[in-house]
Amino acid sequence: MQHSLDSADNAPRQRVQDEIRRDIIFGVLPAGSRITETALAHKYGISRVPVREALRALEVEGFVESKPFAGSTVSAIPVDDADDLFAIREALEAATARRAARHAAAQFAAGGPDPVWWEHRKELAALLEAGDQAIADGRIDLLPELNIRFHLGIAELSRSSSLTALLRQISGKIEWLYASDVDSRGKSSWSEHRTIMAAIDAGNAQEAERGMAAHVHSSRLGYLSRFSPDGATGTAS
């Protein structure tokens, strides 16, 4: 995986971008705090140029706000948008799951599966295993990371770069929301992932979409019940 999830020894710019995003999500850089390019450059041991590039990207991603010549600040945590973000994520992930299933069906129909596609598929299998193992070991602290990687993995399988990009952003925001919770979404509902994966493998688009929508929806309800006790405001559907 050469994606921005793993903090491998990528190019410095990519690494720094991931680092800063991570620092924002986990509160190392608190919301509203001012960010100076020099400080970041010094902190990560690089020049200001890659830092600037990272900031421009994070600005589009919504984690940072900049005004010309006035510098950058960490955006506010989008707590007020939580319900809406979940709603959009629901529509988005339903779409990726459906597309992934369609694509899988097309793969098997056309003789052998595309090797790249197969590679992604195997990574997902490994992720499912890792999640089960984490639960067995009582390491539920590992689940959030695995969870986000699974969902992005499904998006990859959908072979839609635009939807994947959108999901990556929304996931980042939602991760940001969860990070303010200490014990995070504990057991989550990891087992549902296998049901979704099975539907995709079977090429059952309808079931994949339905399963994913239900999965995300329950996640949404879980969040809202924990943070805004008055319950979901709900969007007319």
Added chain:
Amino acid sequence: MQHSLDSADNAPRQRVQDEIRRDIIFGVLPAGSRITETALAHKYGISRVPVREALRALEVEGFVESKPFAGSTVSAIPVDDADDLFAIREALEAATARRAARHAAAQFAAGGPDPVWWEHRKELAALLEAGDQAIADGRIDLLPELNIRFHLGIAELSRSSSLTALLRQISGKIEWLYASDVDSRGKSSWSEHRTIMAAIDAGNAQEAERGMAAHVHSSRLGYLSRFSPDGATGTAS
């Protein structure tokens, strides 16, 4: 307006970023074509550094794809994602309209309206006028630009930066889809904008949400009927 919609005499970087995006959307830079930083720098009369920053932003926006040391290429037009993009836009804009109405109600409840908010509200009124005028003058070629500005204006009124950022991206993609059509969405359904605006002004969140959802939905059907005659695949709702 200091937003990225108007191609004013902003900072070079912002200007170039908008220019490149525009060139991609309108096919000056065809999909799949390779982009070299030096060429862009030369073309716009600036250095490579701001070009790189613009490319990083456009990469997150999904218009450009880059591999380390290998350069950047224009992404593929997301025609296959059209239906899904519209579906997500539907959820997204319904949310922004609802929030805008709620916010408007809160404004008037709490004595005087916030001056910044009021400024945005006045700009929207001007946009509505401009649209009517354009129709009266038979200049329907102006409508696409006005249309996108209206919708982003509503998002601004919602006071949710994360939702606005998402909408800005999706709008860009959808604009890209429409650009491949010659006579674009002619009369569109501009008059519906006034209905939505009225619901927001009245603080009627439910009506604002419903109106916006219907508006976007009809736009979606219009697109699909023109480009994929087999009709919308439809997402289970």
Added chain:
DNA sequence: CATACACAGATTGTATTCAATACTGACGTC
């Protein structure tokens, strides 16, 4: 004839340097 390999050219990634602008504090004036 196909393939592996090395080299040259082009292109990207980063550092350094200088110019333009915004923020901060002191000072003078009303």
Added chain:
DNA sequence: GACGTCAGTATTGAATACAATCTGTGTATG
């Protein structure tokens, strides 16, 4: 005492210079 003005400083924006890496081409070799 409050307010407007103005320099000083810090920070961002951009340009240039250099290092690292990829890509295509030509050649040798099986």
